[in-house]
Amino acid sequence: MGAPTIILLFSGKRKSGKDYICEKIKSHFGVEKCTVVRISGPLKGLYAKNHNLDFQELLSDGPYKENYRADMIRWSDKIREKEPGYFCKAACDEADLAPVWIVSDIRRKTDVQWFKSEYSDKIRTIRVEADLDTRKNRGWIFTEGVDDVDSECNLDDFSDWDLQIKNSNETELQSGLHKITTLVNSVLM
């Protein structure tokens, strides 16, 4: 397991731009300093193996993953019922060594609890928000079994964010990136 100095936990609705922002932050700090940890990585890996599917296609941001998203949620929830931190731990176990970890896909209060219990004061939580129209323009379509279940809604009433940033346009993006890099620099220095 790597030894991070700071761990950013990102949450946001589908197509709010979590992944996009995480990649921007990684580019800003560089691969030596920063790595992106995706809880969905080991989750999709195990799901693909168990269901004889194409892991690389499941990782991509295309229609393939959307076809399986609802079933993947139901399947992974059964594993979480027995061990809530199962996929968080699996993702951290395979993370690269770097002082800044960016976890791109926090979805539940139990995810936040697991990270705080493992890494305590290294944790900073960030919520990404984008307008509904912007999310639609990025390809979001309301999907039953995906947008109305815990994996998408469990953190809607969570209020203990260290940062809440908007990502509906370039100005908001730049402002959000500045806040995040300032937060990271204040801990790294």
Ligand SMILES: Nc1ncnc2c1ncn2[C@@H]1O[C@H](COP(=O)(O)OP(=O)(O)OP(=O)(O)O)[C@@H](O)[C@H]1O
């Ligand atoms: N500020 C931005 N400017 C331009 N394009 C953006 C911006 N933010 C996100 N996008 C684009 O919108 C799409 C969705 O973004 P992204 O995959 O990061 O969302 P997400 O919140 O991770 O979604 P999901 O939960 O579905 O994985 C991508 O094609 C991404 O390139």
